[in-house]
Amino acid sequence: MSKLDKYLRTDQMPHFACPGCTHGTAWAAMIRSIEQLGLDKNKTVMVCAIGCAGRLPVYLDFPSIRTPHGRALSYATGVKLANPDLNVIVFMGDGDASAIGGNHLIHTARRNLDITAIVATNEIYGMTGGQYAPTTEGGRFASTAPFGMIENQLDVCKLVEGAGASFVGRGDVYHVRELKDLIASAITHKGFSLVEVFTTCPTHFGRRNNMKKPSVLVEHLKNLTVSKKQAEKMTEEEVAGKLLRGILLKEERPEYVETYDRLAGFKEEGESV
Amino acid sequence: MKDKVLMQGNQAVAEGALAAGVKFCAGYPITPSTEVIEILAKKLPSHGGRFIQMEDELASIGAIIGASAAGKKSITATSGPGFSLMQENLGYAAMVEVPIVIYNAQRVGPSTGGATKPHQADIMQTKWGSHGDSPRIALMPGSVKEAYEITIKAFNFSEKYMVPVVILMDELLAHMRESVIIPKKEELEVINRRTDVAPQAEYLPYRMDETGIPVLPPLGGGYRYNISGMIHGENGIPDLSPETIDACVRRINSKLDKYYDDIVIVENEKNESAKIALFVFGSTTRPAKGAIKKAKKAGIEVELIRPITIWPFPEKEVREVAERMDKIIVAEMNLGQTAGLVRQAIEGKAEVVQLNRVDSGHISVDDLYHKILEISS
Ligand SMILES: Cc1ncc(C[n+]2csc(CCOP(=O)(O)OP(=O)(O)O)c2C)c(N)n1
Numbered sequence: 001m002s003k004l005d006k007y008l009r010t011d012q013m014p015h016f017a018c019p020g021c022t023h024g025t026a027w028a029a030m031i032r033s034i035e036q037l038g039l040d041k042n043k044t045v046m047v048c049a050i051g052c053a054g055r056l057p058v059y060l061d062f063p064s065i066r067t068p069h070g071r072a073l074s075y076a077t078g079v080k081l082a083n084p085d086l087n088v089i090v091f092m093g094d095g096d097a098s099a100i101g102g103n104h105l106i107h108t109a110r111r112n113l114d115i116t117a118i119v120a121t122n123e124i125y126g127m128t129g130g131q132y133a134p135t136t137e138g139g140r141f142a143s144t145a146p147f148g149m150i151e152n153q154l155d156v157c158k159l160v161e162g163a164g165a166s167f168v169g170r171g172d173v174y175h176v177r178e179l180k181d182l183i184a185s186a187i188t189h190k191g192f193s194l195v196e197v198f199t200t201c202p203t204h205f206g207r208r209n210n211m212k213k214p215s216v217l218v219e220h221l222k223n224l225t226v227s228k229k230q231a232e233k234m235t236e237e238e239v240a241g242k243l244l245r246g247i248l249l250k251e252e253r254p255e256y257v258e259t260y261d262r263l264a265g266f267k268e269e270g271e272s273v
Numbered sequence: 274m275k276d277k278v279l280m281q282g283n284q285a286v287a288e289g290a291l292a293a294g295v296k297f298c299a300g301y302p303i304t305p306s307t308e309v310i311e312i313l314a315k316k317l318p319s320h321g322g323r324f325i326q327m328e329d330e331l332a333s334i335g336a337i338i339g340a341s342a343a344g345k346k347s348i349t350a351t352s353g354p355g356f357s358l359m360q361e362n363l364g365y366a367a368m369v370e371v372p373i374v375i376y377n378a379q380r381v382g383p384s385t386g387g388a389t390k391p392h393q394a395d396i397m398q399t400k401w402g403s404h405g406d407s408p409r410i411a412l413m414p415g416s417v418k419e420a421y422e423i424t425i426k427a428f429n430f431s432e433k434y435m436v437p438v439v440i441l442m443d444e445l446l447a448h449m450r451e452s453v454i455i456p457k458k459e460e461l462e463v464i465n466r467r468t469d470v471a472p473q474a475e476y477l478p479y480r481m482d483e484t485g486i487p488v489l490p491p492l493g494g495g496y497r498y499n500i501s502g503m504i505h506g507e508n509g510i511p512d513l514s515p516e517t518i519d520a521c522v523r524r525i526n527s528k529l530d531k532y533y534d535d536i537v538i539v540e541n542e543k544n545e546s547a548k549i550a551l552f553v554f555g556s557t558t559r560p561a562k563g564a565i566k567k568a569k570k571a572g573i574e575v576e577l578i579r580p581i582t583i584w585p586f587p588e589k590e591v592r593e594v595a596e597r598m599d600k601i602i603v604a605e606m607n608l609g610q611t612a613g614l615v616r617q618a619i620e621g622k623a624e625v626v627q628l629n630r631v632d633s634g635h636i637s638v639d640d641l642y643h644k645i646l647e648i649s650s
């Protein structure tokens with residue numbers, strides 16, 4: 001029995017993930033951050049959709065809703081507006097969040113609704129067998145990119161920053177110790193927060209890109225990112241081509257529901273004028 | 274005293290929704306339904322509810338399913354192109370048994386069609402537009418006054434039977450103005466979904482009691498369970514065993530059967546001397562009554578059968594009428610969507626005569642009267 005069992009539907013174990021998959025590492029970091037913050041399980045709603053990353057609610061003992069592919073953020077918007085007292089956490093795969101759900105991602109960020117989105121970027125569609133995602137690095141191979149990825153790689157963090165998110169963070173499962181605090185900061189932030197977590201899919205991404213061994217793939221992650229703090233001490237050439245890790249943006253901005261309720265004069269029914 | 278108010282069809286839907294206790298609306302503008310979201314945007318906050326304009330119709334319906342799962346009565350309003358975008362999520366709501374109300378003001382189709390002109394051609398899509406077999410209720414009011422009452426009914430049905438309900442109107446009714454008598458609050462029947470659940474330790478979201486309707490407490494209201502569009506058993510957790518797939522698909526698709534008589538609303542005044550029946554709905558209701566009067570003057574008796582509930586299709590009622598008739602005129606602003614359903618229901622007991630108008634003009638008294646003359650001679 002693990003310390004986190006109280007957050008799990010242990011009767012659903014063993015889980016479905018492939019050996020060496022690190023989505024679970026991101027899930028665990030999220031659960032640890034929930035534990036650290038002492039969030040009430042009953043008042044923390046998990047919204048996920050489809051894909052390996054989105055399978056999470058099956059294993060978590062929270063109120064949870066699994067939506068059609070890509071739609072998690074739209075459902076989460078409804079949950080939050082129905083009951084703003086709830087903590088709403090949305091866990092998505094990179095394809096789920098940024099391809100089929102890309103429009104919802106842009107607009108949920110723009111509204112600055114107080115929900116937390118965690119995007120597990122494994123640079124591939126794991127669930128459907130290794131097709132390329134918007135986040136796949138140029139030149140990488142996927143079942144639908146047999147000659148190498150030719151599209152530009154999407155930077156999810158930059159996208160939501162541009163769209164108006166008030167908290168943006170990036171982490172990866174190699175630097176797992178930083179993840180818990182990063183996700184906790186995102187959850188406590190008032191407004192839309194997004195944390196992109198680089199994870200690994202040895203089964204499909206690794207196998208097609210000469211990194212079949214799970215540890216090799218995690219090692220590859222290690223070199224993909226550099227912490228914001230480290231980067232400050234490095235030269236421009238040294239930082240070039242690396243992704244920044246840590247809190248990339250944090251600004252206090254009016255949150256949607258607060259503003260709505262104030263401007264619209266919202267009253268719960270039965271509340272006196 | 275009751276209030277008598279001059280209202281547009283869309284306004285009647287918005288006011289009906291407020292009377293039914295709607296607490297959330299998410300929408301994306303589209304003619305001829307937009308007034309509904311405009312009115313709710315303004316009025317919801319003072320009725321304890323919230324409105325949001327979403328980025329598209331996929332998001333609008335997603336948001337109302339989320340809000341309803343969190344316990345709030347929710348509606349979205351749209352028209353053909355938007356309704357097409359909503360289909361996957363509509364099937365989802367039916368599958369997970371979260372109640373929602375969708376208002377579809379039908380416009381000329383297919384595709385962008387014609388925004389400001391009526392059709393009645395989304396009837397089949399309402400039931401079959403989403404993949405897989407799944408249940409729906411669809412209601413078609415015949416006047417502005419009825420739009421108000423039927424909207425309240427739509428919420429009542431969706432809450433009582435944990436099923437998506439579609440209100441199907443057409444552009445004509447949506448923009449028509451008529452007097453509506455607003456009943457007093459005490460006189461309204463407003464039904465809320467059940468919340469009497471077993472303690473968490475024993476609770477299973479999709480374990481049925483004798484009602485066959487699940488009890489789903491609000492997400493975040495103290496119960497921890499999973500809502501999932503994947504095939505699930507009693508515990509709401511995905512399970513793809515053939516037995517569970519079979520049980521799940523059969524259960525959700527038969528759960529309304531025993532409530533047929535409550536759900537199916539049909540206007541039908543028996544006329545023992547009639548050998549012709551007129552099957553119409555929605556905005557054709559009034560012209561149909563005019564045509565029947567005109568025919569009577571000319572010595573021809575015609576019986577009206579008008580479904581307000583179109584899904585589930587009122588097979589029993591239509592068959593009963595067909596047994597007494599020689600011919601049934603099925604008049605609709607499409608190429609024969611319900612004519613097929615009528616044929617299927619009556620199994621040759623009467624001849625089905627179609628009257629289809631798709632030029633965006635309404636089916637007039639004269640259209641119907643001439644058809645009656647033509648087939649009675
Ligand atoms: C509307 C729709 N289109 C396609 C699919 C098939 N599908 C399921 S998961 C998935 C991709 C998931 O990839 P990602 O979000 O990156 O998650 P991962 O499996 O990599 O964790 C796709 C395309 C679907 N379920 N629904």
Ligand code: SF4
Pocket residue numbers: 016017018020021022023052053122126127200201202203204
């Ligand atoms: S396919 Fe990839 S992402 Fe999915 S469980 Fe396996 S390793 Fe993880």
Ligand SMILES: [Mg+2]
Pocket residue numbers: 093094095120121122123124125126133
């Ligand atoms: Mg992925």
